[in-house]
Every structure is written in structure tokens, then in C-alpha cells.
Amino acid sequence: MTKTIDFKDKTVVITGAGGVLCGFLAKEFAKAGARVALLDLNEEAAQKFVDEIVAEGGVAKAYKTNVLDQANLEEVREAVLNDLGPTDILINGAGGNNPKATTDNEFHETDLPEGTKSFFELDKAGIEFVFNLNYLGTLLPTQVFAKDMVGRKGANIINISSMNAFTPLTKIPAYSGAKAAISNFTQWLAVHFSHVGIRCNAIAPGFLVTNQNRGLLFNEDGTPTARANKILTNTPMGRFGEAEELVGGTFFLADENLASFVNGVVLPIDGGFAAYSGV
């Protein structure tokens, strides 16, 4: 209980760090003393977070990275090694869904109107895109960055799973399946690396309000939309989470003292959503 969280002298590599959640986590790791490498396909977005970190006196650098391109990942690993030192903590945050892998309706019906995108019309390329981005986009950076983490004191990996890994959400079979695969891979890695000192865990965020989904969740007058109401009804705590509420769980898993014997868990941060049957 006397242990305090401090990532001083740690190099933290975060993929998808130009995004809402991982950009936020990057800033928090920098505030806690870490040297942070922000990897994203969208270099400009990652650079914006870097500028904010540096303005506050932190140490961070942006790297244009495609998590699906092994050669590019190797180049980035080399650059991070030169700039910030070997990786201590890897956060695999790049991920997302695609409309081509999303059905229009929650339930299939015999009389769907012409032009409805049902399960039967889902696009193979869209499904591949989602599986590759989430699953391979977690596996490939791990192959590249974990090489430097073998035998390194306190080294650990945090993947980003989701609520839909426990029970699939309607409309998004590919994203749900890919996140379930990430939870499974988290356990696999935890076992595989257990003899060389790399712990591996995941967080499973519930429904968070970010700038990207605020418009989908709230009407202009601030009241929740129909889908938002459904989410809130199924969240026992009766509210959405905020990005900052991911920080405590992530820091706990990443901390070599607090979580030294925590390995292979998928931690829901969801206001009780995953625990609730709805009845």
C-alpha cells in the first residue's frame, strides 16, 4: 500500500496514440515520468499530442507507423531505440471498426427493405480490414517490440480489448470477433512470455464518451439518443465512462510493483456492463 506509481526511466510505446483514448493515455504516462513513443498511421494526430506533452515538460516523440507493415515496424523500433531507449511497456491501442463490416439492423427479418445491408451483404474486404487492424495490428507490433523486452525488469504489454469480446454487440460481428481474439491472445502471450519476465494483460473499456461518438450518443439538447439509452440501461452505474477513467486500471496493470503477479487478465472498465444480464 505504500507503493506509488511512477514510470520514471521507463520507455512506453503506444500504438494508435494519435487517437482519442491512447493519446490521452500517452499524456498521462508522460506526466507520470515515462518517455513515450506515440505510434500512429496519422502522424499529425500523434504529433499534436507530443506537442502538448513537450509543452508540459514531458518527453515524447511521434512516429508514423502502420501496425500492419512489418518492415515499417522494424524501422520504427530502431528509431525508438535510438531516441528513447528499449521498450519497457507496450500498449497495443490501434484498432477500430469499419462500416463495411457492420449490419444495418440488429436482427435479421424476413421482410427487410430493399437495399438493407444484412449479414448476407457484409463485405469480405471490410471484415478482413477489421480483423487485420485489431488482431494482426496487435500481434505484429508485439513481435517487433517485445524482442527488446525479453528479460527486461518490469516489462509488460497491455492490449485493448472491448466489452464485445465478452458478449458480442449487435451489428458488428467482425469487430466483436477480433476483440475476442485479442482477449484470447492476451492470455496466450501471458503464458508464452511468463519465463522471460514479460507480463501481458488487457483492458476492456466499456462505453466512453469521446469527441468521436458524442454526436451519436447525445442529441443537441444534451439528452441521450435511443442507442445511448440502450447502453445506459445496460450499464448498472447508469452513465458513460470518461477517457480519464481508463488511466487507473491501465497504470495498475503497467506498474511493475502493484501488478507484479497479475498476468493474463482482461480488466473490464465498464461501470458493470459486462457483469449485468439486463435482468
Ligand code: NAD
Ligand atoms: P480512435 O479511432 O480515436 O484511435 C485509433 C487510432 O488508431 C487512430 O489515431 C488511427 O489513426 C490509428 N490507426 C488506425 N489504423 C492504424 C494502423 N494501421 N497503424 C497505426 N495506427 C492506426 O479510437 P479510440 O476510440 O481512441 O480507441 C482506441 C482503442 O480502444 C481501439 O483499439 C478501440 O478498438 C478500443 N476501444 C475503444 C472504445 C471506445 O469507446 N472508444 C471502447 C472499447 C475499446
